[in-house]
Amino acid sequence: KAGVTQTPRYLIKTRGQQVTLSCSPISGHRSVSWYQQTPGQGLQFLFEYFSETQRNKGNFPGRFSGRQFSNSRSEMNVSTLELGDSALYLCASSLELAGNEQFFGPGTRLTVL
Amino acid sequence: GDSVTQMEGPVTLSEEAFLTINCTYTATGYPSLFWYVQYPGEGLQLLLKATKADDKGSNKGFEATYRKETTSFHLEKGSVQVSDSAVYFCALKYTGTASKLTFGTGTRLQVTL
Numbered sequence: 001k002a003g004v005t006q007t008p009r010y011l012i013k014t015r016g017q018q019v020t021l022s023c024s025p026i027s028g029h030r031s032v033s034w035y036q037q038t039p040g041q042g043l044q045f046l047f048e049y050f051s052e053t054q055r056n057k058g059n060f061p062g063r064f065s066g067r068q069f070s071n072s073r074s075e076m077n078v079s080t081l082e083l084g085d086s087a088l089y090l091c092a093s094s095l096e097l098a099g100n101e102q103f104f105g106p107g108t109r110l111t112v113l
Numbered sequence: 114g115d116s117v118t119q120m121e122g123p124v125t126l127s128e129e130a131f132l133t134i135n136c137t138y139t140a141t142g143y144p145s146l147f148w149y150v151q152y153p154g155e156g157l158q159l160l161l162k163a164t165k166a167d168d169k170g171s172n173k174g175f176e177a178t179y180r181k182e183t184t185s186f187h188l189e190k191g192s193v194q195v196s197d198s199a200v201y202f203c204a205l206k207y208t209g210t211a212s213k214l215t216f217g218t219g220t221r222l223q224v225t226l
Contacts (some may be wrong), residue, residue, distance in 0.1 A: 004156070033212045033213070035214075041215075042216055042217075042218045042219065043202065043216040043219075044195050045213040045214065045215075048211055048212045050211065055211065056211040056212070056213055058213065066149055090156055090157065092157075092212070094212055097211075097212070098208070098209055098211050098212050099212060100145055100162065100164070100206065100208065101159065102159065102212060102214065103159070104149075104156035104157040104158070105157045106154070106155055107156050
């Protein structure tokens with residue numbers, strides 16, 4: 001069974017640009033959560049999607065958004081990039097909403113110059 | 114708010130030494146507790162979990178017991194191997210509400226021959 005996949009693995013952007021990251025959950029998993037990992041702030045929850053609806057949201061500005069498709073694949077978008085958005089963005093999937101067993105992908109390393 | 118505190122790293126041990134990584138939490142309710150491990154260049158892997166007080170989670174020789182009286186979930190292993198070198202994250206989550214995990218800052222473990 002394939003694990004959680006994230007594309008691209010690495011991304012370099014400049015300030016002011018926007019970026020879209022993609023996450024494909026484990027087959028059959030319906031919930032997708034996103035996390036930002038930085039050396040300064042650690043791992044922080046961004047949002048969770050289930051059945052194509054955002055169900056929970058962390059404390060991030062509106063520049064961070066996401067969506068989920070009918071096949072459970074999810075994308076997150078960051079607009080008007082800032083230097084502080086440089087981070088590893090991790091996606092996690094679980095069978096159901098609020099599932100205890102969450103499986104993480106390898107992450108997308110975003111660098112903002 | 115809820116928070117997780119882990120001991121500062123890095124922790125450097127010789128192979129076959131005993132490992133303890135301390136984790137304490139502050140929570141308003143009764144969360145489930147987790148240990149995740151992150152190997153270089155990879156995402157997070159669930160190592161073990163405990164969902165209620167006095168539960169012991171165990172996996173691959175690692176153990177942790179959910180201690181409600183001391184709000185702790187310390188990770189232990191009797192004999193570490195070089196392959197255990199990684200960053201270990203303690204986390205909490207409330208069952209049935211959201212997939213949001215609240216993480217500690219992580220503890221880097223380095224095991225030498």
